[in-house]
Amino acid sequence: MADQIVPTDAPVGAGAGLLPAQGVSARRAVTLGLVAGVVAVFVSANGMVSEFAERDVIAELSLGVLWVLMIPLIVGSLAGQAPAVLQGFAAPRPGWRNPAGGALAGLLAAVVMAAFILLIDAVNVRDVLINVRPDLVETEPRLLTFGQGVGAGVALVLAVYAALGALGGALHLLPDRWRRAVVAGVVWLIVMGVLSSLVSQVLRGIQSTTNIWTAPLADALYQGGALTAPAAAVVFVVGAGLYLLLTRPRRTPARVRVRRLPDRSQRIVRVATLAVALLLLGLLPQVLGPFLSDVLNFAGIFLLMALGLNIVVGFAGLLDLGYVAFFAVGAYTAAVLTSPQSSLGVGWIFWAAIPFVVLAAAVAGLLVGTPVLRMRGDYLAIVTLGFGEIARLLFLSDWLKPIFGGAQGIIRVGDVPLAPGVEAGGAQPRLFFYVVFTFVLLAAYISYALQDSRIGRAWMAMREDELVAETMGVNIVAAKLWAFVIGAILAGFGGALFAAKVGSVFPHSFEVIVSITVLVLIIVGGIASVPGVVVGALILVGLPEILREFEEYRFLLYGALLIFMMVRRPEGFIPNTRRVTELHEQELQQDAWLRAKETE
Amino acid sequence: MTTRPVLELRRVSAHYGPIQVLREVSLQIQPGEIVCLLGGNASGKTTTLKTILGYVVPTHGDVVFDGQRVNGLPTQRLVALGLSMVPENRRLFQRMTVRENLELGCYLRMDRAEIAADLDRVFTLFPRMADRIDQRAGTLSGGEQQMVAVARALMARPKVLLMDEPSMGLAPVLVEQNFEIIRQVNQQGTTILVVEQNANMALSIADRGYVLQTGAIVLAGSARELLDDPQMRAAYLGEM
Numbered sequence A: 001m002a003d004q005i006v007p008t009d010a011p012v013g014a015g016a017g018l019l020p021a022q023g024v025s026a027r028r029a030v031t032l033g034l035v036a037g038v039v040a041v042f043v044s045a046n047g048m049v050s051e052f053a054e055r056d057v058i059a060e061l062s063l064g065v066l067w068v069l070m071i072p073l074i075v076g077s078l079a080g081q082a083p084a085v086l087q088g089f090a091a092p093r094p095g096w097r098n099p100a101g102g103a104l105a106g107l108l109a110a111v112v113m114a115a116f117i118l119l120i121d122a123v124n125v126r127d128v129l130i131n132v133r134p135d136l137v138e139t140e141p142r143l144l145t146f147g148q149g150v151g152a153g154v155a156l157v158l159a160v161y162a163a164l165g166a167l168g169g170a171l172h173l174l175p176d177r178w179r180r181a182v183v184a185g186v187v188w189l190i191v192m193g194v195l196s197s198l199v200s201q202v203l204r205g206i207q208s209t210t211n212i213w214t215a216p217l218a219d220a221l222y223q224g225g226a227l228t229a230p231a232a233a234v235v236f237v238v239g240a241g242l243y244l245l246l247t248r249p250r251r252t253p254a255r256v257r258v259r260r261l262p263d264r265s266q267r268i269v270r271v272a273t274l275a276v277a278l279l280l281l282g283l284l285p286q287v288l289g290p291f292l293s294d295v296l297n298f299a300g301i302f303l304l305m306a307l308g309l310n311i312v313v314g315f316a317g318l319l320d321l322g323y324v325a326f327f328a329v330g331a332y333t334a335a336v337l338t339s340p341q342s343s344l345g346v347g348w349i350f351w352a353a354i355p356f357v358v359l360a361a362a363v364a365g366l367l368v369g370t371p372v373l374r375m376r377g378d379y380l381a382i383v384t385l386g387f388g389e390i391a392r393l394l395f396l397s398d399w400l401k402p403i404f405g406g407a408q409g410i411i412r413v414g415d416v417p418l419a420p421g422v423e424a425g426g427a428q429p430r431l432f433f434y435v436v437f438t439f440v441l442l443a444a445y446i447s448y449a450l451q452d453s454r455i456g457r458a459w460m461a462m463r464e465d466e467l468v469a470e471t472m473g474v475n476i477v478a479a480k481l482w483a484f485v486i487g488a489i490l491a492g493f494g495g496a497l498f499a500a501k502v503g504s505v506f507p508h509s510f511e512v513i514v515s516i517t518v519l520v521l522i523i524v525g526g527i528a529s530v531p532g533v534v535v536g537a538l539i540l541v542g543l544p545e546i547l548r549e550f551e552e553y554r555f556l557l558y559g560a561l562l563i564f565m566m567v568r569r570p571e572g573f574i575p576n577t578r579r580v581t582e583l584h585e586q587e588l589q590q591d592a593w594l595r596a597k598e599t600e
Numbered sequence B: 001m002t003t004r005p006v007l008e009l010r011r012v013s014a015h016y017g018p019i020q021v022l023r024e025v026s027l028q029i030q031p032g033e034i035v036c037l038l039g040g041n042a043s044g045k046t047t048t049l050k051t052i053l054g055y056v057v058p059t060h061g062d063v064v065f066d067g068q069r070v071n072g073l074p075t076q077r078l079v080a081l082g083l084s085m086v087p088e089n090r091r092l093f094q095r096m097t098v099r100e101n102l103e104l105g106c107y108l109r110m111d112r113a114e115i116a117a118d119l120d121r122v123f124t125l126f127p128r129m130a131d132r133i134d135q136r137a138g139t140l141s142g143g144e145q146q147m148v149a150v151a152r153a154l155m156a157r158p159k160v161l162l163m164d165e166p167s168m169g170l171a172p173v174l175v176e177q178n179f180e181i182i183r184q185v186n187q188q189g190t191t192i193l194v195v196e197q198n199a200n201m202a203l204s205i206a207d208r209g210y211v212l213q214t215g216a217i218v219l220a221g222s223a224r225e226l227l228d229d230p231q232m233r234a235a236y237l238g239e240m
């Protein structure tokens, strides 16, 4: 039955008849190098390098300079990598070509950067590019030229970039596992350097809550917010070593070993893991301190929304760009019912408002879902986008001002009572964490339960082929409306928490950018994957809050990340297993097989 | 053949917007029969099946299933009543495994034990499917996909199985196998309405046939009669 080109079990050319290996390509290195040069110039010209230079990461090395230097290193690694071995081709041997390809790419990146340096030295480009700051080349610390004058600087740029590129390419001389260990070490180094304030706070927090002596470690690691040079070496070695340790060959994964235990022990292990996890999470706000807890709460609210949108977009495949509307409905419902100054003036407690939040969000879900039942893809996206704006404009309108306060919004939204006399609001981030955490746990549980349920299967079928799903007996109308309603309720919870945390609601908090951000979290984290969405929310919402320098470039970075992910890893950081196979396996196999065929 | 028809179209007309696609189509299918609906491209064959399944609501006339007038009922109700379709081009859920496809086939059924029995029945009909049960449907060959599509439709345990051009895109030897399977399914008690352009093949297994031309039935009769009809031979059976 060779009536379809699906080479799942196409023979892999065994020994004989292999096509010659495809090695590192010089042309590819040139292209990549030029692109990298443009990227390096771009991040310098848009002010990132100068902005990030305020923060030292490792000894004297600032984040700004590191930011630029990473570019030749990464591009060197990309250019020095032989293309994936296709079926029917011999595997290329590592050799001098790997570092040479990397060096070539690095050199070309350097050439572009050198041209930029000479340009800003020769003419004043600041009239046009206002973010090209003098500290790049003209005045200390001369970030681009490593503190040198233009002449020496350009020479240094050429040499350093080429060397870094060669280093990146040379990584491919290492066996796979060792290369990954080196990369892991570098990632650890950068993360520990960049997140110095977070790590120090956590280490101090652990000491103050548990009396374990961890604070001195913080002093040993960091000086003036940067990793000290010896500490950096230790971090690198520990990071790489940890990777090697965890990927020891023949090491049975923990999960498998647990499964081999007798039933009773298995249960004990599971309960113990859960207990430890809950204990750690319970201690988390104490360890993190008020500021970081607040950041975590903020990320948690976005996570709640992301889990909800994941049901709509990830599970049911309905691209909803007006998701912020449900967030707004939840926030306003909670605000109207709990604020003593709202039009109703009832001033209920938070928990009493929650059933009405659910109700209002569900009704909103139906209101948006019903008219778009027959729409798909782009049309659905555009119409829901419109609904999102309509919701915001309604809350802003003079017409509904008596209820929602128009641009003045609603203030004095009630805190969340936890016990008699104990209330959690924005001013008690460590207590509020438990509230957010409870809701997130609930949302995650709902997500998992739905994924394996009958409706989950109906969504999956609908996502693939609506017409055929209907032929199987799936009630498409009900399936779509359920997705909208459940998604809306989770966003409604997020909104209610947001209102309680901030203590007030204003229409401008509900711009379309919220919908976009939540969508980006899902896509980058891993669409239809609950752990992916969690990681996406923590990194993409939490990180910019901790690293204030990033705040200004938040959407630029989101955009860049989104493009990168779409090209390299469309299934997200932590993918849903089904999506990986959807997006990669088949196409890779087919490409490989087809190309092998063509060259035959 | 004087029993009550299990499925009947009574002078059904259907439109896509202003365009009339079916013109007073009448046909009857008795329990246990294989009936084929023949016709060239764009003659309205798929639309007829869509009208039976409730995707297209007739603008005139009635669809009667099991003695009950069903036009206007939503598709999932009709599936619950005992209609099931193998769609044109198979349309498996490509990214799901064979097992998941079959599970969706019995989406509306709750009788677990019976489902397991039906799964066994499907495996005896298609012995090779058991090996492929956890393979993704998109990676199967065309012939295997056709089997899964039939199996998926059978998992609903339909009274009447609708098949839209099962021979489309298959190699001749597979077409023959495929029709053999249709005959077997029928012998096990499922009534079948099969839509085809391949008139020779369809008539070789069918009891009766109808010929559709630009949305109207132009010819009807037993398979024998149609095979012998001179007009039919000229237009559809490749003889001039």
Ligand SMILES: Nc1ncnc2c1ncn2[C@@H]1O[C@H](COP(=O)(O)OP(=O)(O)O)[C@@H](O)[C@H]1O
Residues within 6 Å of the ligand: B016, B021, B039, B040, B041, B042, B043, B044, B045, B046, B047, B048
């Ligand atoms: N969704 C649709 N909208 C408008 N016209 C359609 C649609 N589907 C089919 N048609 C038209 O109806 C006619 C019959 O189509 P169809 O039933 O698919 O024919 P067949 O299955 O016999 O090839 C064709 O002219 C086709 O263009």
Ligand SMILES: [Mg+2]
Residues within 6 Å of the ligand: B045, B046, B047, B088, B164, B165
């Ligand atoms: Mg057709």
